[in-house]
Amino acid sequence: MSFLKKSPWLIHYDGSSCNGCDIEVLACLTPVYDIERFGIINTGNPKHADIFLITGSINHQNEPIVKNIYNQMPNPKVVVAVGICATSGGIFAECYNVKGGVDKVIPVDVYVPGCAARPESIIDGVVKALGVLEEKYKNIKKKDHH
Amino acid sequence: MNLNDIILAIEKNKISLIVALVYIIFAPIIGGLLAGIDRIITARMQNRVGPPLLQPFYDVFKLFSKKTMWINRFQGPFVFCHLIFMICTGALFFEGRDILLIIFMLSVASIFFILAAYCTSSPFSIIGAERELLLIMAYEPMILIMLVGFYKVVGSFKFYEIILSGKHLILYLPGVFLGFLYVLTIKFRKSPFDLSYSHHAHQEITKGITTDLSAKSLAVIEISHWYENVFLFGLIFIFFSSFNWILAIIITLFVYFFEILIDNTYARVKWEWVLKSSWAVALIAGGGNIILLYLLNIK
Numbered sequence: 001m002s003f004l005k006k007s008p009w010l011i012h013y014d015g016s017s018c019n020g021c022d023i024e025v026l027a028c029l030t031p032v033y034d035i036e037r038f039g040i041i042n043t044g045n046p047k048h049a050d051i052f053l054i055t056g057s058i059n060h061q062n063e064p065i066v067k068n069i070y071n072q073m074p075n076p077k078v079v080v081a082v083g084i085c086a087t088s089g090g091i092f093a094e095c096y097n098v099k100g101g102v103d104k105v106i107p108v109d110v111y112v113p114g115c116a117a118r119p120e121s122i123i124d125g126v127v128k129a130l131g132v133l134e135e136k137y138k139n140i141k142k143k144d145h146h
Numbered sequence: 147m148n149l150n151d152i153i154l155a156i157e158k159n160k161i162s163l164i165v166a167l168v169y170i171i172f173a174p175i176i177g178g179l180l181a182g183i184d185r186i187i188t189a190r191m192q193n194r195v196g197p198p199l200l201q202p203f204y205d206v207f208k209l210f211s212k213k214t215m216w217i218n219r220f221q222g223p224f225v226f227c228h229l230i231f232m233i234c235t236g237a238l239f240f241e242g243r244d245i246l247l248i249i250f251m252l253s254v255a256s257i258f259f260i261l262a263a264y265c266t267s268s269p270f271s272i273i274g275a276e277r278e279l280l281l282i283m284a285y286e287p288m289i290l291i292m293l294v295g296f297y298k299v300v301g302s303f304k305f306y307e308i309i310l311s312g313k314h315l316i317l318y319l320p321g322v323f324l325g326f327l328y329v330l331t332i333k334f335r336k337s338p339f340d341l342s343y344s345h346h347a348h349q350e351i352t353k354g355i356t357t358d359l360s361a362k363s364l365a366v367i368e369i370s371h372w373y374e375n376v377f378l379f380g381l382i383f384i385f386f387s388s389f390n391w392i393l394a395i396i397i398t399l400f401v402y403f404f405e406i407l408i409d410n411t412y413a414r415v416k417w418e419w420v421l422k423s424s425w426a427v428a429l430i431a432g433g434g435n436i437i438l439l440y441l442l443n444i445k
C-alpha cells in the first residue's frame with residue numbers, strides 16, 4: 001500500500017475557458033470545502049504534483065504549456081479534466097482556434113462533467129483519480145520488478 | 147527529576163552519545179508531529195478543519211513512493227549532504243559539543259541546500275537560492291551575538307555546561323532572546339520572512355528553492371527540516387533551562403505557537419526589509435543587551 005491516496009497534491013491549469021470552472025476549483029480551497037482535510041494541497045509546481053487538474057479547452061497557444069506541465073510531473077500521475085470544456089471543448093468546441101478537450105493532447109484519466117463543475121463533483125473527481133493513481137503506482141512497481 | 151541531575155548522570159556515565167542517538171531517531175518523529183500540529187492550528191486560524199495530525203508523515207511516505215526526476219548528477223549528493231550535516235548539527239548539539247562549531251555546521255548544511263537549488267536551470271529555483279543566501283545573511287549576525295551572550299554569562303559554549311550553570315539566561319539576555327525570536331521566524335520558514343520557500347501553497351516564485359526537487363529529494367529536504375526544527379527547539383529551550391524543565395518545554399512550545407500566529411497574521415515582506423530589520427534588531431536588542439552586560443559588569 002502506498003500513501004498516494006492520503007496525500008494527493010494537485011496542480012491546476014486553466015485553459016481556454018470562461019473561468020467558471022476555474023473559480024469552482026479555487027472554491028474547493030475555501031473553509032466551506034477545505035480540501036486540505038483529505039491531505040490535498042494545491043501546489044503551483046508540477047514537480048511536486050500527483051494530479052493535474054485542468055479546466056477549459058485546449059487551443060493552439062496553450063497546447064505546449066499543457067504538455068510541458070504534464071511532462072514535468074513525476075510518475076505516477078493522473079489527469080483530471082474538469083468541466084465540459086475540458087472534456088470535449090464545450091461551448092468553445094466550434095471556435096476556429098480551439099482544438100477540443102484535454103484528451104486531444106495528453107491522456108486524461110477522469111472526466112468531471114458540469115458547466116460549471118460544482119466543487120462537490122470536483123472533489124469527487126479527485127477522489128476517483130486517487131484510485132487510478134494507486135493502480136498506476138502498482139503497475140510501475142510491477143514493471144520495476146521485472 | 148531535576149534536569150541537572152539528568153545531565154550529571156549523562157556526563158558521569160559518558161552516555162552523551164546515546165542522547166545524540168535518541169535525537170537522531172526521535173527528532174523526525176517529534177518534528178513531523180509538530181509540523182502536523184502546525185498545519186492543524188494554521189487551518190483552525192483560517193476557520194478550516196485542516197489535515198489529520200499525521201499528514202506530514204503521509205506526505206513524506208508518498209514522496210518516497212514516487213519516481214524522482216533528478217535534474218543532474220549533482221543534485222542528489224547536495225540534497226543528501228544537506229540532510230547529513232543537518233543531522234550532525236542536532237546530534238552534536240544534544241551531545242553537548244561546542245555550539246559555536248554547531249552553528250558553522252548548520253551554515254554548511256544550508257549551503258548544501260542552496261547548492262542543490264543553484265545547480266539546476268530553473269529560474270524559480272535560482273531566485274529561491276539567492277533569497278536563501280540573503281536570509282542567511284539576515285539571521286547569522288543575530289545567532290553569533292546570541293553565542294557571545296551565552297559565553298559572557300556562562301563562560302561556555304556547551305549545551306550541558308550552560309544548563310548546569312543554572313543561570314537564568316532569559317533574565318540576563320532578554321534583548322538577545324528578542325532578537326533570536328525575530329530571526330527564528332526566518333529559520334522556521336514562516337511568513338513574513340518565508341522568501342525562499344514557503345510551506346503554504348502559493349508563492350510568487352512557485353516553490354522557490356525547492357522548485358526543482360521532486361519525490362525523494364523533496365522528502366529528504368522535508369525530513370531535514372524536521373531535524374532542524376527540533377534543534378531550534380533546543381536553542382529556545384536553553385534560555386529557559388534554569389527553570390523547571392517541564393515549564394521550559396511548555397514555554398518552548400508556546401514560542402512555536404507564537405511563530406504560527408505571526409505566520410498567519412503577517413504578509414510576506416520584501417527582502418530589503420528582512421535584511422535591514424533583522425540587522426537592526428540584532429544590533430539594538432542583541433548588541434545592546436551584550437553592551438549593557440559589559441557596562442554593568444553583571445556576572
Ligand code: SF4
Binds near residue numbers: 086
Ligand atoms: S465548462 Fe462551463 S463553466 Fe466550465 S469553463 Fe467551460 S463554459 Fe465555463
